[in-house]
Amino acid sequence: MSDRVKQQLDREAQVQSSKVGFRYLIDGSTGAWIGIPFAYLAGQRPTARGTSYYSRDDGIEIQTFALNSSGNSLQSLYARMKDGVPNRTVWYAPYRNTWFVLAGKETPVNSAEKDFYVRAHDDGKQVRGFSKAYRPEQYPNISTIISIMSFTFDPLPTGYGPVAQGTSSNGNTDPTLITPGAGGVESAKTGATIALQNTGGTYEVPVLINGAITLPFIVDSGASDVSIPADVVLTLMRAGTINDEDFVGQKTYELADGSKVPSRVFRIRSLKIGDRIL
Numbered sequence: 001m002s003d004r005v006k007q008q009l010d011r012e013a014q015v016q017s018s019k020v021g022f023r024y025l026i027d028g029s030t031g032a033w034i035g036i037p038f039a040y041l042a043g044q045r046p047t048a049r050g051t052s053y054y055s056r057d058d059g060i061e062i063q064t065f066a067l068n069s070s071g072n073s074l075q076s077l078y079a080r081m082k083d084g085v086p087n088r089t090v091w092y093a094p095y096r097n098t099w100f101v102l103a104g105k106e107t108p109v110n111s112a113e114k115d116f117y118v119r120a121h122d123d124g125k126q127v128r129g130f131s132k133a134y135r136p137e138q139y140p141n142i143s144t145i146i147s148i149m150s151f152t153f154d155p156l157p158t159g160y161g162p163v164a165q166g167t168s169s170n171g172n173t174d175p176t177l178i179t180p181g182a183g184g185v186e187s188a189k190t191g192a193t194i195a196l197q198n199t200g201g202t203y204e205v206p207v208l209i210n211g212a213i214t215l216p217f218i219v220d221s222g223a224s225d226v227s228i229p230a231d232v233v234l235t236l237m238r239a240g241t242i243n244d245e246d247f248v249g250q251k252t253y254e255l256a257d258g259s260k261v262p263s264r265v266f267r268i269r270s271l272k273i274g275d276r277i278l
Contacts, residue, residue: 011235018213018239020145024206025274026157026195027051030066032128033157033195037145050130060134060142062149065120067127074100074122081118088116098122101150106133115139117146121155128155157195194274208272210241225253226268233266242266 021039026032029051042056050064067077078100082090090104102118115136120129130153134142196203196219204216209228213235217226236242246267254260271278 007231011231014213014215014232015235015239022145022148023208023214024152024195026193027064028193030064030128031156032064032066032130033152033154034064034130035145035149035152036062037142040142059138060132062130062132064130065128068125074098074120074127077120077127078102105136117150119150119153121153123156126155129153205273208270210236210239210269211272212236212239212241225265226271227253227263228268241269 019039020037021041022035022037024033024035027034027050029046029049036053038053040055040060041053041062044051044053046052047063047065050066053062055061075095078093078095081102082093085106087107087109088104089106090102092101092103094101099119099121103116105113105115107113112135114133116131116133118129118131120127130149132142132146132149194205196205197216199216203219205219206214207217208214209232213232215232233242246269247264248267249265250262251265252260252262
């Protein structure tokens with residue numbers, strides 16, 4: 001596959017992800033890394049074992065969970081969820097040494113039939129996972145989302161933090177930038193926990209640009225402005241979130257390697273990191 005085709009597919013993926021509000025986060029209750037399609041959901045609430053992300057019409061519910069392995073081995077949990085739940089039919093049930101997946105349907109006595117999908121992992125100390133229950137008519141809309149959630153789910157996201165404090169351009173630690181937090185970084189001013197991913201020695205954080213596209217941004221505490229690739233700018237223009245009036249001139253920037261490059265300058269309407277909007 002050529003770079004051009006891969007870039008085109010990546011751009012299309014970003015557009016589709018934006019349509020369903022798909023964003024990655026560290027679940028505050030379990031510590032797991034999970035992607036959530038927020039466009040389908042109305043809110044979230046804590047449960048006894050994790051977090052429930054739910055739609056307004058009860059058509060979709062995603063639940064994270066964490067259980068101590070003692071008394072809740074992966075194999076026993078698999079058996080209970082596969083064969084011990086009344087009015088449940090399982091049609092997909094792979095089991096491996098450290099994880100399992102279950103999919104099927106449930107027909108509760110006092111509520112409507114729903115399909116479900118469960119993924120669980122065991123690290124020897126905890127079993128962490130998520131479940132998704134949805135009305136069957138929703139499947140054409142969320143089948144791809146379920147696959148992506150499953151393939152990218154990380155029960156123990158060691159690569160996302162904690163990290164060292166942010167360093168300003170003069171080499172001094174600036175506690176107002178980022179400080180170590182559980183499973184990510186924590187703002188010293190707001191207390192919001194933000195997940196970072198270690199990519200090739202740099203740290204990235206998912207950012208929603210102009211309410212349209214979520215992309216991983218490199219955290220550079222010495223940078224003066226926000227830099228966005230040209231292809232992303234074109235996508236934002238096609239989405240109607242940037243227009244000609246937003247471009248305010250041109251500026252020459254000095255990069256970390258000392259080279260200087262010209263760049264057009266434009267106004268960013270909003271950047272959203274976690275639940276904070278700039």
